[in-house]
Structure formats: structure tokens, C-alpha cells
Amino acid sequence: MSKSSLNTLTLTQTIEGLKQKTFSLQELYGAINQAIEQNNQKLNAYLTLDDKALAKAEKTTHLPLMGVPIAVKDNFCTKDFRTTAASKVLDQFVPQFDSTVAKKLKEAGGVIIGKTNLDAWAHGSSTETSGYGRTLNPRNPNYLPGGSSGGSAAAIAADMTIAAVGSETAGSIRQPAAWCGVVGLKPTYGRVSRYGVAAMASSTDSPGPITKTVEDAALLLNFLAGHDPNDATSSPQQAPDFTAVLNKSIKGLKIGVIYQDIPGLEMVNEKLSEQLQVFKELGAQLETTKALDPRYAIGVYTVVQRAEVSSNLARYDGIRYGHDRSYFGPEAKRRQMLGTYTLSKGYAEKYYDLAQKVRTLFLEDNNQLFKKYDVLISATSPGFAKKIGATEGAAMFGELEDMLLEPSSLTGQPGISVPYYRDPKTHLFLGMNIVAPMWQEQRVIQVADAFEKNTQWNTWRNPL
């Protein structure tokens, strides 16, 4: 491999190469920085870059991640390093502490090379509502990268980093991963600490990896997962070694294929059916089954998310840090106001309680399905990436694009998106969403890994 293309290595390959001394950290950062210089101005994946990254990396070579560059979404607080949540409210905010995710990455020898773009406050599914301009999809710059972790997904797709971290409230890891043709893993709610992440919807926010391969996602999750006393909702249970299930046979595994009867999904479902055959060949049992209509999740998520946003964003008073409330963009204004409305006297029962009851229906429905199936599979998104400008005047853009992911976000269950098709003309991808019961990330990793290694769609395993 030429030294100038070291940026195209996966996380697993990079660590192996550094261990074997096949290349040096200087050569690795040289290639990464070159890719950033060539592409970032156009793609706008990074909002802030750390020019001392290599120097920091050189001090961490004895740790497991060996100084590997990692891109982190800009809603994770990073000590002494600007953190904006892509909102002008936090334009000059420099946190005085690290989020747990940032701290864990650093302690494991990862280096945060830069902070990536997102929809402001992670409110969206396009990265188009960022206060710092939209990010473009590296696979085809006429299209959006998805969001809200669009900057992290784009940084991966354009090989401007080795691995990345995003956060998902309902689709914000898996949907941009699908649109950019990369891997996105949303862990079980409570598996990865939310401490120090600019809060959106506290009852579903889940940080997780965005990577080039499934094995990279499993490896990175090993360093992110675990109980954190600073986040009262983080689970005290021990996290397993997520890489233990890689290359494991899926023979006999029961897979339920859902959302085959939902109007509007004909194209993605047709292409999905063709690809699902590989699971049969690998010995899994495949069955189409009916799940609660995901269109109901749109209403539930909309109410829950806006209610929690109105509470979480009330803290931005512009006194202790940040600018005052006139700096909010239109999306954050609308979300806080609608949340305030649906929680106000007389309306809380009409909207908020109703939504939380239907949330129970989704929980019951999934639990019922998981009595019969080990994992559930559907498309990640109803279609390919949308063109730039698609969000203008579309008040429900994100909710509609994330419809197939909202149920597993509301129930807290883990899911992964892995590419299953690439359009030869537009070069855009479709992603497959694999969901498992609470705390069963290993199952989604096992199934996604088997799919990735037995098909042609991963562009790092099968270079174009």
C-alpha cells in the first residue's frame, strides 16, 4: 500500500499496521491531513480541526488505540477544544471538561483529530440545518449526507479519518451511515454514557461508532461502552467484548424481515429481498413478518423528542456560556416551542401522554417479535440520499426519513446500518437496519459482519 493512501485503512488495519510498524504515525497523519486538505473545504465535514493531533498521537502509542485519529461529532464536549453543537449559540464555547466518550477515547489512546458537522443541536436528518453550512455526501456531492451525524459519516466515506463517533436520538447514526455507504451502530440506550453530550432527547440519546466496517464498529464500541456514574441512565451491567462475535456462523439464527407491506418502500424492499438471500445461504432462517406500522412512530417520536428538547434547551440562557436565545436557528426554535406547547396545561394529556402510550405499544410489539426472532431486519431509510436543499420548507423531513429507525430508538433497542446496495449511476448507497433486543449488540454485529463479509457492498473490503 502506498503511504499516501494510508487514510483508506480501516481501524482494525491501522492498529495492526502500527503494531507491525508497517508505517509510522507521521505517515498515517500525513495521508489523513492530505485527504482533509483536499476534501474538507468542499464537503464541510469538519467544523474544527486539531492541528496538534499528531503531537498528541505520538504520546499515546503505548495505549490500545495507539494514537489513531478519530473524528467526533461536535455535540460531544471536548476539554479546551471548541464545541458548538453546530449552533451559533455555542459559537465560541470551549468546554472546561471532557464528555465521557471523549475521555474514554483519549484514555484508550485515540486522538480526536477534529469535530464534525451536524444539524444544529442534532435536530435533523440532513446536516443541512447546521449553523455552519451543510455537509455534502462524499459519494456524490449533489446529495446530502443525512444526519444528524452527517459530518462523521462524510468524514468516514471520504477517508478523512480512520474511525468516527456520532450520536443517535432516532436515526442520527444509522441514517447518515446508510446515505454515505458506511457502517453506523446505535448501541442500546444506556450502554454508552451521555455525560457531556449536548442533550437532545434524554430518553433516547445514544452515542455510538460510525466506521468503515462492522468489525471496526465492534472494536470502537469496546472502548465507548460501560457504566458511568456521571450519567444516571447509563447501565451498571458489564459490557461484553463486542468483537467476540465477529466471523461467527449465523447458521440457525432466526431473522424476521419487517416493513415489507409499508407503502413507499417498494424500491428499497425489492432490492433488500435480493440481498437477503445471502442469509439463507449462510444457514439462517428468514421469514417475512408484520410489525407495528412505523408511521405511528413518527407521531410518537415527534412529541417525545420536542418535549425533551424544550426542557434540555431551556438551559441556554447566554449567561454562564454561549450566546442568548435569539441565536437559535429556526429549527431549534420550532422544536422547543412545540415541546413547550405539548407539555403545557391541557395539552400534556392530549399529546404527550398519548405518545408515551403508543411508545408502550412499540415496546410490546418488538418484545413479542423477539420471542420468535433473534433479529429484525428492514431498510434503514425509505430511499437513497436526498438532493441538497431537500429540507427547505419540509417541517417533518427528518421524522419521515427516519421512520424505519424511530421504533428501535423509542424502545432503546440496538441497531446497526450496513450497506446493501450501491446505485451504479448516482454512486449512492442503501443501508440495511438490523435490530436486536436490549443489550444484544453482539447479535446485530454478528449478523451485519456476516452480511458484509459475504457480499460486495463494503467499499473498503471491495475497493471500487
Next chain:
Amino acid sequence: MVKSVVTPKDVEHIAKLAKIPVSPTEKRSFATAFEETLGVVNQLRQLDVTQTPTTHQVTGLENVWRDDEVDETKMFSQQQALANGTKVHDGYFMVPRILEEKDV
């Protein structure tokens, strides 16, 4: 089908509750957007939830406490606490005035 009506006057009221400044144009456009969004939410009324309890959290964790001890590693120095204040004077945050002389 239930229809939710939101007027620009409602928007003005919500804006006041949420402490968010809105322009006259926003009052009108937000009213339309809210009606559209609530329209989607109202579709939930097609489902029977009369016997269904609410779900507010999914981990099942209850009564999560920390030890009642001071953790000095989490404490800010005065300098750190003030570092991001946009208006700071003599070691204090300066806050907008809320009382007029006539109120005193």
C-alpha cells in the same frame, strides 16, 4: 379526524413561555408548521391505548443515587467557571437587569 388549530397568537404565547424571540413572519410560518406537525401526531388517535400504560424510560433503572460526597475532580476553579461567560466582571457573571427602579 381531529384537527389541531394553531394561530399566530398561540405561537406568540408559546414563544413567551419558551423565552424565544420570534418575528411576525415566524409567528405565521410556525403556526402553519405546528398545525402540520400536530396533524401527524393526531394520527396516533387511530390506535386504542385506553388500557395501555405510558413508557417514560426503557432501562428499568430506578432510584439512581450517587454518594453524598464532594468530588473535587469535577469541581471548576473560579477561572474555569467564568471562562465561557460572555459578560464577566470582577469574578462575577453579569446578568441582564430584570428589575426597574420603579420596582425596587
